[in-house]
Amino acid sequence: DVKVTQSSRYLVKxxxxxxxxxxxxxxxxxxxxxxxQDPGLGLRLIYFSYDVKMKEKGDIPEGYSVxxxxxxxxxxxxxxASTNQTSMYLCASSLGTPSYxxxxxxxxxxxxx
Amino acid sequence: GQQVMQIPQxxxxxxxxxxxxxxxxxxxxxxxxxxxxRPGGHPVFLIQLVKSGEVKKQKRLTFxxxxxxxxxxxxxxxTQTTDVGTYFCAGGGKLIFGQGTELSVKP
Numbered sequence: 001d002v003k004v005t006q007s008s009r010y011l012v013k014x015x016x017x018x019x020x021x022x023x024x025x026x027x028x029x030x031x032x033x034x035x036x037q038d039p040g041l042g043l044r045l046i047y048f049s050y051d052v053k054m055k056e057k058g059d060i061p062e063g064y065s066v067x068x069x070x071x072x073x074x075x076x077x078x079x080x081a082s083t084n085q086t087s088m089y090l091c092a093s094s095l096g097t098p099s100y101x102x103x104x105x106x107x108x109x110x111x112x113x
Numbered sequence: 114g115q116q117v118m119q120i121p122q123x124x125x126x127x128x129x130x131x132x133x134x135x136x137x138x139x140x141x142x143x144x145x146x147x148x149x150x151r152p153g154g155h156p157v158f159l160i161q162l163v164k165s166g167e168v169k170k171q172k173r174l175t176f177x178x179x180x181x182x183x184x185x186x187x188x189x190x191x192t193q194t195t196d197v198g199t200y201f202c203a204g205g206g207k208l209i210f211g212q213g214t215e216l217s218v219k220p
Binding site for chain 2: 033042043059100103104105106
């Protein structure tokens with residue numbers, strides 16, 4: 001089974017802190033994604049990457065950046081955390097062909113205080 | 114930009130009743146995927162539809178992709194308590210997700 005591992009299940013950070021969310025997948029998937037999930041809003045795409053060192057903005061990239069230095073790892077960075085970034089963050093990966101769907105990690109629930 | 118709308122937002126059913134969730138896109142979709150998220154869990158891929166008018170079945174679940182490839186539906190026959198969760202549709206190359214339909218099943 002493909003495994004997508006997110007480094008933390010729960011995280012509490014202070015406003016203004018720089019926050020790193022790590023995601024690692026073990027099945028050599030080309031594509032990796034970061035979503036945030038909020039009640040009533042579904043999953044919203046923050047950033048995605050189709051290859052190492054490649055990144056593209058999703059629908060809500062403001063306040064975030066990403067890094068993909070190795071194929072298996074995709075990091076989400078909150079440059080200066082704010083309370084409106086309190087959310088569930090989900091990482092996902094997929095093969096180049098979409099027919100196998102996305103495999104999601106268990107999520108990181110981030111609270112910014 | 115492309116939007117994917119899903120209705121209803123919530124559905125409460127008695128065990129044994131049927132359930133349907135609908136997904137509508139503002140633009141034609143190259144594909145539609147469906148995911149299930151159990152309470153406290155993460156989304157899990159169920160199926161992908163690609164062809165206009167396509168219908169696929171997984172046991173009690175029936176998935177349809179509209180002729181114009183702008184809408185889709187998921188129908189569950191005779192719901193069980195194990196069907197509880199939120200069902201998401203997602204479409205397009207960049208996978209835009211709908212808001213999800215939260216299904217609760219009363220035994």
